[in-house]
Amino acid sequence: MNILITGAAGYIGSHSTVELIQAGHHIVMLDNLINSHKVSVNCIEKITGKNVPFIECDLRNTVLVESVLRDYMIDAVIHFAGLKSVSESIKYPIEYTANNIQSTISLLIAMKNSNIKTLVFSSSATVYGEPKYLPLDELHPVSAVNPYGRNKLHIEEMLIDLVASDPLWKIISLRYFNPVGAHESGLIGENPIGIPNNLFPFISKVAAGELPYLKVYGGDYPTYDGTGIRDYIHVMDLAEGHLAALRYINKSAGYLTVNLGAGFGVSVLEVIKMYELVSHKKINYEVVERRPGDVAMCYANVDKAKLFLNWTPKRNLNAMCASAWYFQNKL
Ligand code: NAD
Ligand code: WQD
Helix, strand or coil, X not given: CEEEEECCCXXXXXXXXXXXXXXXXXXXXXXXXXXXXXXXXHHHHHHHCCXXXXXXXXXXXXXXXXHHHHHCCCCEEEECCCCCCHHHHHHCHHHHHHHHHHHXXXXXXXXXXXXCCEEEEEEEHHHHCCCCCCCEXXXXXXXXXXXXXXXXXXXXXXXXXXXXXCCCCEEEEEEECEEECCCCCCCCXXXXXXXXXXXXXXXXXXXXXXXXXXXXXXXXCCCCCCCCEECEEEHHHHHHHHHHHHHHHHCCCEEEEXXXXXXXXXXXXHHHHHHHHHHCCCCCEEEECCCCCCCCEECECCHXXXXXXXXXXXXXXXXXXXXHHHHHHHC
């Protein structure tokens, strides 16, 4: 298939691009590089040995997006592009909505005008808000607890309306849990600009000696070791999930929401221990106050992904930490 990948230079987009190219798809990458670097395009070409067209463009430029869809005879779109920081979204709610909602509307208009009606959308487990039960399945009630989550919910609702208005649309919203790790080549991975907010890139910098110690946010949660529990999923498992979603969507119609997670929870202390094991480095840490907005536990039920997409995650915590560390050492 000819596939347009929006946000393709970013963390999850770049790994998924590699996976899809290796599965034989023809990819066109689109990104405005607001949170990524063009060098990831070169890395993707190096890994795959293929030339990959890259369009540097803001998704809100509907006319340009439409011409890309037509010129490259695109069959389907995977829509990763967006701003993704919860804390930033609380600080800049208008900018987040202006980017995330307007770019999705622009993409959908361009797709509609070009009669391309197959879409995979990057949603997030954040739409579940405070868990009422665990593991979180797709029937768990949704609620927006921050502007970023509100953007994701709003987009999911737009997509439901779109499919209801025209049954030729085929759309899957994939709700990712906590993507971590890197491609085995060590050429692409997660390298946020500035001081990382998320656990894995922060630990990588501590292990590398670039940051002095990790603050463990909360040691008094009602969990087995008092620290927060999350569902970390290897980014290459996630990339394979997109391939599986495309396979499914080709044989079906309508709208589907699917969790993509590992299906089990891991505590912050367990991540630290595993990272120390694979890196042979001491991860200095200090347990501090809980981070506002954090929940004690969040992990997925991934039965629906198995049932509908025939996808199950394969990589364990060791592989997640080892690949993150290998990538860190290649920076
Ligand atoms: P990322 O920031 O690495 O990648 C997103 C890419 O989108 C960036 O390269 C950025 O430059 C681009 N972009 C942003 N706005 C754009 C616009 N208007 N036009 C064109 N390009 C634009 O983030 P990621 O971690 O790869 O996340 C990809 C998607 O997955 C996002 O939609 C994010 O909300 C979602 N998601 C991420 C996580 C996570 O923890 N990483 C979890 C759940 C969901
Ligand atoms: C993981 C655990 C922290 C940093 C976020 C978004 C979510 C989704 C994925 C986009 C928690 C603890 C962290 C640190 C720590 N993104 N931690 N010290 O918050 O689960 O999820 O990314 O959709 O919407 O909210 O991920 O990696 O920040 O935190 O102790 O310096 O690590 O308290 O228990 P989070 P995270």
